[in-house]
Amino acid sequence: MRAHNILGLSMALLMTGGAVQAQEAYGNASGCARVTGQGTQSDDVAIFYPSDRLEFWESRCALHDYQSLGAGAVMLNTKCSGEGETWDETYFIYTTDRDSFILSREPETDGTELFACQ
Numbered sequence: 001m002r003a004h005n006i007l008g009l010s011m012a013l014l015m016t017g018g019a020v021q022a023q024e025a026y027g028n029a030s031g032c033a034r035v036t037g038q039g040t041q042s043d044d045v046a047i048f049y050p051s052d053r054l055e056f057w058e059s060r061c062a063l064h065d066y067q068s069l070g071a072g073a074v075m076l077n078t079k080c081s082g083e084g085e086t087w088d089e090t091y092f093i094y095t096t097d098r099d100s101f102i103l104s105r106e107p108e109t110d111g112t113e114l115f116a117c118q
Contacts, residue, residue: 025047026047026048026049026114027045027115028113028115030042030045031046031114032118034047036117036118044057045057048093054076054078054091056082059081059082059083061078061079061089062078063077064077069092073092074092075091076091090105091103091105092105092106100113101113102114
């Protein structure tokens with residue numbers, strides 16, 4: 001079921017205009033620095049792996065399920081863990097016209113812009 005959900009998530013992002021590839025990582029500047037092995041001193045880390053998770057400075061969120069919201073938006077339901085705690089969290093991913101995504105905890109609000117990490 002999980003593989004089906006992730007395949008569906010990738011398809012939902014593609015259909016809403018996002019050129020997503022499951023093996024890629026998308027991040028903000030600090031997130032991409034971590035992904036590419038450059039390291040970062042900033043705690044403002046956000047990384048989206050469409051195949052299975054979101055990562056932040058001290059937490060990781062496994063993608064559990066998603067719902068396509070249309071118009072370039074997907075709601076992600078996740079199971080997060082960090083600093084010895086676990087919790088459920090909902091995130092929203094929006095496509096942009098700059099080959100990037102916006103990651104937000106609230107629908108239709110400003111969030112963190114994520115670009116393909118290279």
